[in-house]
Amino acid sequence: MEFRSVEYMEWAKLRSAAAVNLSQSGVTGLSLKDLPIGLDGCDINGDHPYGYPPLLEAIASRSGTVPDAVVPSLGASEAVFLACAALLENGDRVVVEKPGDEPLLSCARAMGAEIHRWERRFENGYGLDLRDFEASVPDGTKLVLMTNLHNPSGTFLPRDHIRALAEGARRKGAMVFVDEIYLDYMDAAHSRTSFGAADNIFTASSLTKVYGLSGLRCGWILAPAPLARKLRRLVDHLFVVHVFIAEQIAARLFPHLDAIRGRNRALFEANRRMVRDFVASESRLSWVEPPAGILAFPRVEGPLDGNGLADVLMRKYDTSIVPGGFFEAPRHFRLGFGVPPDVLAKGLANIHAALAAHI
Numbered sequence: 001m002e003f004r005s006v007e008y009m010e011w012a013k014l015r016s017a018a019a020v021n022l023s024q025s026g027v028t029g030l031s032l033k034d035l036p037i038g039l040d041g042c043d044i045n046g047d048h049p050y051g052y053p054p055l056l057e058a059i060a061s062r063s064g065t066v067p068d069a070v071v072p073s074l075g076a077s078e079a080v081f082l083a084c085a086a087l088l089e090n091g092d093r094v095v096v097e098k099p100g101d102e103p104l105l106s107c108a109r110a111m112g113a114e115i116h117r118w119e120r121r122f123e124n125g126y127g128l129d130l131r132d133f134e135a136s137v138p139d140g141t142k143l144v145l146m147t148n149l150h151n152p153s154g155t156f157l158p159r160d161h162i163r164a165l166a167e168g169a170r171r172k173g174a175m176v177f178v179d180e181i182y183l184d185y186m187d188a189a190h191s192r193t194s195f196g197a198a199d200n201i202f203t204a205s206s207l208t209k210v211y212g213l214s215g216l217r218c219g220w221i222l223a224p225a226p227l228a229r230k231l232r233r234l235v236d237h238l239f240v241v242h243v244f245i246a247e248q249i250a251a252r253l254f255p256h257l258d259a260i261r262g263r264n265r266a267l268f269e270a271n272r273r274m275v276r277d278f279v280a281s282e283s284r285l286s287w288v289e290p291p292a293g294i295l296a297f298p299r300v301e302g303p304l305d306g307n308g309l310a311d312v313l314m315r316k317y318d319t320s321i322v323p324g325g326f327f328e329a330p331r332h333f334r335l336g337f338g339v340p341p342d343v344l345a346k347g348l349a350n351i352h353a354a355l356a357a358h359i
């Protein structure tokens with residue numbers, strides 16, 4: 001195992017802040033006073049080494065599965081790590097989507113896996129071309145790592161496409177891990193987990209992005225029983241108990257999650273229209289419009305690529321977007337538009353000015 005630095009994470013933690021910040025992929029964080037629950041009776045210590053049963057039940061019931069399939073994790077970040085550590089050994093073949101979230105790639109790499117890539121193509125709306133996908137998955141592949149909604153583009157793969165992809169992966173011997181941390185940006189009809197769509201799929205999510213509850217570190221994996229057992233054995237290497245106070249708060253919040261995610265829906269729709277009009281008015285930008293959520297991954301034509309644009313915006317306009325290079329797509333930039341409309345308008349005006357100054 002070799003742990004190299006994760007460039008994007010370091011940038012996001014230390015260098016992404018700006019007066020106009022369009023680099024965020026989650027909603028504004030909630031504080032205790034915003035929560036629709038009381039905290040009476042919450043305590044520090046509980047004796048639930050494999051997770052607080054009411055929370056496991058709440059996750060299972062919201063996901064249409066059983067508590068035995070739920071492995072709690074410290075956010076989706078730990079879930080990605082556990083998925084790689086449980087399935088990959090030195091030299092194992094793994095397929096990672098591209099463009100993609102750097103930790104998926106860096107975790108697989110840290111396990112010593114042989115990395116292969118599935119290109120999700122801009123020209124194809126970042127969707128699934130099954131033949132292309134199967135051609136990217138060598139025989140004997142252990143694991144395919146992907147996101148839905150796709151990070152960075154925010155695009156959605158319907159459940160039946162993920163099933164088809166998983167069947168293709170199974171023909172090569174692979175499990176498919178779907179990081180669904182952004183999936184709940186979709187409406188209730190489209191945010192059903194792909195866990196259970198095929199028996200070689202397992203998934204992860206958390207309350208971070210869509211619900212503004214990052215600090216609870218409430219994440220989970222949904223996995224078929226044998227894999228869930230293996231993941232629990234892996235957690236035995238890490239800690240004895242979970243963060244009980246956070247588990248209790250999360251369990252109490254589950255009945256309110258739909259109301260919490262509904263709060264911002266109208267704002268995000270209006271902001272997406274603002275971004276759509278903006279992209280249409282900028283001859284050097286093109287994009288695949290995401291169906292929901294707050295992420296987009298526009299492409300830039302001309303002398304400045306997405307990395308250059310991000311650099312100019314940060315230096316001259318105190319404006320932050322995510323350079324596409326962090327997702328191995330330097331012509332692009334990731335735009336997080338889940339901000340108040342006036343902030344978005346200011347950020348888009350700054351992008352326009354930066355593009356206009358570099359003809």
Ligand SMILES: Cc1ncc(COP(=O)(O)O)c(C=O)c1O
Nearest residue numbers: 075076077101151179181206208
């Ligand atoms: C695809 C993806 N997975 C996981 C995470 C981290 O999730 P969490 O805050 O739940 O650990 C992120 C955050 O940037 C992400 O984009």
